[in-house]
Amino acid sequence: MSDNLTLVIDGQEISVEQGKTLLEAARENGIDIPTICFHEATTANALCRICVVEVEGMRLLQPACIVKAAANMKVQTRSDKVVRSRKTILEMLASTMDLSDAPEILTMMDEYGASHERFPDAERRESDIKDDNPMYIRDYSKCLLCWRCVQVCADDAQYTYAINFEGRGYESQIGTFFDKTIPETTCVMCGQCVGVCPTGALKPKRQFLLEQGKTPSEISVMNTGRKQRKPR
């Protein structure tokens, strides 16, 4: 049994194990802090900043996913500052990318009263669907740059390094070496990137085809060179 410490989150006194993050401390005690880029299986990078909270005595909002709980800390998870940041980040996301396959973010937008039309005339990040391998498709119009796919492809899981980043700033996108197709890269089709994608930007080919209206039997013979089985 390790040492516990006590802190206050939203007025509620909470006792947690040393070394826990604010996110863990909050969630263990039924206090909701939203997350987007955070995933238990990947290194937390504190990118999305949707989990920011206000900590007394600190000028800047703190990302709950990485900041450790400390004794006597006073934390507010829904202060005006926090809510303004979360709402604005959500509104900027909606003006940037296609959220149609991201139900959790859509729910979050409802909860924070975030408008889909907040930024009229905003340049969106759009991209053609990359359908270049038999296992999965890449639709970067739906990518919110959580980095998880790059992380699992690299040091967080697979050590394959097939994908990395293109561009920088708003122009960033996940990409391969000189835009090679997936079969031309070191990709081993492990599928872990697809598994951690939160927005449908990476999707199993079969699911993609089903959504396109193809039937399972049509899919099973696609691109395999096999003849369709004759009906009996």
Next chain:
Amino acid sequence: MSDFDLTLLKPAIEKFIPMGRPGLLPALHAAQNIYGWLPEPVAAEVAKSLRVPLADVHGVIEFYSMYYNTPTGRNVIRVCTDPACGLRDSDGMLKKLCLQYKLEPHQTHPELDLTIEPSPCLGLCDQVPAVLVTNGNQAIEEFTSTKTYRPKSPVGGTLRLLTKNCGGGATSLRKYGEYAALKKAKSLSREEVVEEIKASGLVGRGGAAFPTGIKWEGALKAEGDVKYVICNADESEPGTFKDRILMLDDPHLMIEGMCIAAYAIGAAKGCIYVRGEYPYIVPVLENALNEAGRAGYLDGFEIEIRVGAGAYICGEETALFESIEGKRGFPRVKPPFPTTYGVFGMPTVINNVETLSNVPLIISMGSAEYRKIGTEKSPGPKLFCVSGDVVEPGLYEVAFGASLREVLDMAGGVTNGRNLKSVLFGGAAGAFATSDHLDVKMTFEDLRAVGLPLGSGVVMVFDETRNMRDVLKRLGKFFAHESCGKCYPCQMGTQRQMEILDRIADGKSREGDLVRLQDVGWTMTDASLCGLGQTAASAVLSAIKLWPEIFVDSE
């Protein structure tokens, strides 16, 4: 198979191969110096030689704006389009050059092997509109006759301590004299040197104003096999050019400062990270390091020069470490702080050029004497980079506590006898002042009291005729171009801010744009991961306070 003769590449990158991934940026520079850009087979060969994954090499090339993976001329003309140059029609200069060579911006002239492009601040704000002409890694002047190979800047002020040897070209070691401060430091214990720096009250001059002695103390106490001293010479804050002048004219002052820092914390390795837009400084530094080495001053302290590749974010200390490690310049989350976990995970002191240049002064004079300069809370000399609508833009050294009015007078006042409209303080990441602030003393404490940041010492002057919407549009473009894209508030916020400022400048603002700018601005300020995002809206938010009317169309 390839149109590119890869046999040229191998000897050029050979010395970087043993470095592995940390050799990536120097290897890419060397490769680009041969081919003018980085075609796929060249990038693949670099990746293979250094044993870096292909996708990672591509990611690095894509991050830095001075690496090109599409055909680009060996000769590049870069025209600065940031605010100070914008005042002197840099847009017209860009257009004129493009017309002259029959090119569009970013287009390449195959016979001349020439590309022309707009650029973020080139650190030449005292000689506007600034143009940088390069051939491979060399700065040249063949294409424009007005520019000289080595920029010369007016240096003035009421003090000449930091700038003692500045204004007259490079100072050789013979002229600089022996490293007397280093000698004196070595007669003290490491702890005594750190105490002396702490007692001097020196704080960082790069913009963040962190106490230098505290950094040194942390790194001295930290455990680590190898410790590093890094000189942050990635000066990229629009309106800032002080470090360029210090390095070009008096490199030994800064190198002696690095040597003292290395002694104080017990560092065996050092690095000077110079921005890619300062290629003409590299030979000056190399020469100075050779001189210092031959004179025996380096004494086992190995200093390497690293050249950036066009990324303002790499002035952020942890992004700079990543860049040295051969990666995209993404800032890291802090803590851990550099003093315990810096470059390569080792205890690191990273200081700005001007900060390090103060160190030999402090040791020579003693902290008590040093503190007699300036004010109690802001001791020491300070460099101000004065640009824009003044008679003589240049570098001015004063004691902390001089008023804005005094500094403007030194620069000859506002041009053409016009009235002052505004001063951008502290750079793009700074805030606007007006004539109401003319008598504010330029110290950390006095400026803070009126909500102005000292930043990197930028004083950019705008006269009464200037269109502040155009200035804001340029600032918006700068941050959108320089955001690394790591955290969401800055990645999307700088883009949205730019879009809104663009339409305001075009007289096409939309209802609610002022509130949009505030929400985006405060979200970046409060929630961004690093200092870039946290200050990307600073100037805009200050402009909203001063001139809310310019954010709404008048009709």
